Each structure stands twice: as C-alpha cells, then as structure tokens.
Amino acid sequence: MILPEEFNDKWDIKNNGPLIKVNSKDLSNLNFSNQLKEFLSVGGIPETPPPYLELTSSEAFLRPITDTFDMPEEFRKYWFLGSNGNGDPICIVEDHEHIVFLNSSDQYKEVFINSSLNQFAECLLSYSLMIDKAIEINGEDAYIDNDIPDSTLNWLRKEIERIDSKSMEDECFWSFEIHNLCES
Structure with a gap:
C-alpha cells in the first residue's frame, strides 16, 4: 500500500x-x-x-x-x-x-x-500513469479518443488488481471503468 x-x-x-x-x-x-x-x-x-x-x-x-x-x-x-x-x-x-x-x-x-484511501489514491495514480503511457504510445489525444493500447489496459488491470483486488470485482467502480475503456 x-x-x-x-x-x-x-x-x-x-x-x-x-x-x-x-x-x-x-x-x-x-x-x-x-x-x-x-x-x-x-x-x-x-x-x-x-x-x-x-x-x-x-x-x-x-x-x-x-x-x-x-x-x-x-x-x-x-x-x-x-x-x-x-x-x-x-x-x-x-x-x-x-x-x-x-x-x-x-x-x-x-x-x-x-x-482504503491509500488504495484509492494509488489507483488514481495508476490510472494517470496509464493515460501517460497511452499518450506516449499513441499521441496526445490517445485517452480522449480512447486509443489506448491493449498492453496498457492490461497493465492497468493488473496494477489495480495488485493494489486492491476487491476493487476489480463485478459491479465495482474500477472494474466498470476498465471495462468501459476496453469496450470503446
């Protein structure tokens, strides 16, 4: 943590x-x-x-x-x-x-x-790093255009799972957010 x-x-x-x-x-x-x-x-x-x-x-x-x-x-x-x-x-x-x-x-x-608040903050940090990685790979509008590489989304999924596995269960916020990124 x-x-x-x-x-x-x-x-x-x-x-x-x-x-x-x-x-x-x-x-x-x-x-x-x-x-x-x-x-x-x-x-x-x-x-x-x-x-x-x-x-x-x-x-x-x-x-x-x-x-x-x-x-x-x-x-x-x-x-x-x-x-x-x-x-x-x-x-x-x-x-x-x-x-x-x-x-x-x-x-x-x-x-x-x-x-916990610590885990929330760490997930926010990981999400921000995911955006940075997507921009680095696919350009300035990668996040806005939802042009996020699968490898970057997989990294985020594993990171959030590591930080707080409960947050990736069905019907939870982070699970839903990652699912939306994958579906778009």
Whole structure:
C-alpha cells in the first residue's frame, strides 16, 4: 500500500493538478484511523483526477453527507469527498473507511471503489500513469479518443488488481471503468 509521502512524491501536480491536503488539526476530532488522517494531511488527494472525478476542498469536504445534502439519516455514515463524472457523491464510509460512490440513478446504492484511501489514491495514480503511457504510445489525444493500447489496459488491470483486488470485482467502480475503456 502506498504511503502518503510516496504518493505525494509520485503525483505529477503539473500534469494532473493539485493535491488537497487537510490540516491535521482539522482532523484531530474526527473518528477516523490515524492512517487515514495521515494520508489526508501528508499525502493529500488530487483535486480533479481522472477518470473525471472532482474531489473538493469546499466546506462540504469531509463532512457527513447529510450535513451538506438533503439525505435520510441512514446516510450519515458517509463522509463526502467529492463526485464522479455523473455527479454521484464519492464518500468515505465511516465505520470501515472504504471509499464508495452513491449511485444517484439507483436510489443512492453504495458502489465500492477501494478498501482504503491509500488504495484509492494509488489507483488514481495508476490510472494517470496509464493515460501517460497511452499518450506516449499513441499521441496526445490517445485517452480522449480512447486509443489506448491493449498492453496498457492490461497493465492497468493488473496494477489495480495488485493494489486492491476487491476493487476489480463485478459491479465495482474500477472494474466498470476498465471495462468501459476496453469496450470503446
């Protein structure tokens, strides 16, 4: 699993955008593990990473989703991180710190992304590296045109499987994302 400092060093801010870091004092009273708190304060999370995610630094960031959106109380266990390309909320599940999104077109059904914030960040890093590899091989518009070599997609699939095998199960975010890249 990637360490916060390692992620911070490997994330290419120039090409992939800034990292959001949370002041450790702002995290001290939250009921999260020290590992998660350290990742948020030292490593940070990308603000607008591919694939079309928007992780926000607004007031809504890292609060129970029910404090920001009009949602039933049973959603209080979800802590808001941002949204995916469809506008579905990406959250940390309070009790086990999994990263999920809530599918707004399916009654906010929970869709698994990663087992931890560290693994989520590492998958985002691998996805960004996949884009870089595709561009290197097939030119500047390779990702936009979905002209990604099979070898590069296979590399990404193996990388995400290595990082967090659960994230590649059917009906999970990363499995779906890679499937879409392969089908287009």
